[in-house]
Amino acid sequence: MNTPLLDGPARPLESVHAKFIVELVLGIDNPRQTAIAPQQLRFRERLMNDIMAQAQLRSWSMVDALSENPAMRVGLADKLASTLDPGYLALTKMGHHLHILQQKGNETPGVLQLYATTGERFLRRAEHKQRALSRRGLMVQAGEHSEQVFTRWHAGSYSGWSLAGRCFVALEELRWGAFGDACRLATGEAKALLMDNLRATATQYLAQSINAAPATRHFYHQWLSTPVTPAPMDHKEMLCWLGSACDSERHPVSWSVTQTWQTIALGMPRLCSAMRLAVAMVDEIFQEENFFTVA
Template structure:
C-alpha cells in the first residue's frame, strides 16, 4: 500500500484510532504476524507526525513503554474513544502494573494512568447508560450501513465490506450497547444486525440471502479494484484461525483460508458467522 493510511483508507474508518490506542500497550507477543507489525509501524509514524510527538529510532518504539503511555494518553484526550477501547486500555494497564517492576522509572506513571482510566471508564459507562444505549446503538448501526450503501467501503470485496462495517460497530456505540445493556437488548440488537448484514451482502452479490456461492466470490475484489489488505489484516489481528475461521479468512488475505471457512456460503451464513465470531 503506497498511499498514506490516515488520508487514504484510514480516513473513512472510525475504529482505526481506538484500536491503535489499545495496540500501543500491547506486548510483542500480541502484535500479530509480520505484515500486521509492519503496518502498525507505518501507522505509528503517521500518527507521530500528525500529533507532533517525539519518538525513538524506528523499530524499537515498542520497548519504550513510557513513550507509548504518553502517546496513548494524548490520543485518548484528542479522540475520546468508546467504552471498548477504554476497557481494553484499563486491562492492559492493570497487566503492566502486575508485571512491571515497582522500581522502574515509568511505574509511577502506570499507577497514575491506571487510576485515571478506571475513573474515566466508569464515567463513560455512566454517561452511556444515561443517554439511552438502544437509541445510540440504532443510530450508529444506521449510520454505518448508510455508508456501506453509499459506497464508502467499496474499496474492499463483498465479505470485507461486511467485516469493516462490523468492526466499526464493535468499537463504537453499537458495541457499547451490546456489552452494557441487558442480554435481552443485546439479543435484539444482534438479531437486527444479522438481518441488515445479510440483506446488504445479498444485495451486493445480486442474489437471495440463502443462495450459496463459492467463497472466492465473496473474497475477490470487485471490478478489479485493489484492496487495502494491510489495514484489513491489522484490524483483524484479534482473529484466531480456529476460533474465528470466517473472520480470519476474510481479514487475513495474505494467508490461505481457514479450514473452518465454508467453501459454499450464502449471504445469510456469512453474515451470521462473522457476527457470532465478533460479538
C-alpha cells in the same frame, strides 16, 4: 510517495484510532504477540507515522524505540487518547491491561507507578463515558450508530474491500463504537435483541452486495476477491490489520476474510451464502470472550 493511509482506506473508518491506541498498550508484555509478516510491519509503521502527523506528535514516531520502551508506549497512548478520544471499549481495554501489568511488578517502581496512574485515568474516563451513554439511552445510541455505519456501506464508503470484507469492516466499526458499548452495558434481553437485528441487517446488506437472495450460496472466492481500486494493497493490508485479533480456529470466517495472505481456515465454508457469512462474522466478532481482547 505513498498516499497517507488516513486519506485512503482509513478515511471512512472511526475504529482505526481506537484500535491503534489499544495496540500500543496491549503490545506491552503481551504473550499473544506473534511474528508479524514484513508487509504488515511496514503497514503499521506507515499507519503510526500518519497518526502521529495527524495528532501533531511526529517526534514520537520512533517505532523501534517504542517497541522496546513500555513507558514511551504508555505515554504515547495517553497523549493520543487525550487528542483522539478513542471511546469506552478502548479506554477499558487499556485500563484493565495496565492494571494487570502493574500487578505483575516486572518493571521499575517509576514505570509501575506510570501504569497505575495512567490505567486509573483510562478507567475513570471509561466510567464517565458509560454514564453518558446510559443517560442518552443505550438502545437509542446503538440504533443511531448502526444506521450510520450501514448507510456508509450502502453509499460505497467500504467499496475498496471485498464483499465479505465490507461486512467485516462494518462490524468492526460497530464493535468499537456506541453499538458495541450498548451490547456490553445493556441487559441480556436488550443485547439479544441488538444481536438479532445486527445479524438480519448484515445479512441483508451482504446479500444485496452480490445481488442474490440471503440463502443463495456462492463459491467463497466470490466473497473474498478484492476489487480493482487505487492502492489495492493499502486496502488489503488495512483489512489484515483490522482483523489481527482473529484466530483461524476461533474465528475461521473472519480470519479467512481478513488474513488473505494466509490459506483460508479449515472452518471457512467453500460454498457459503450471505446469511452464513454474516451470521458467522457477527457471532465471531461479538462473542463475549473476544470483547476485551485485541491482538
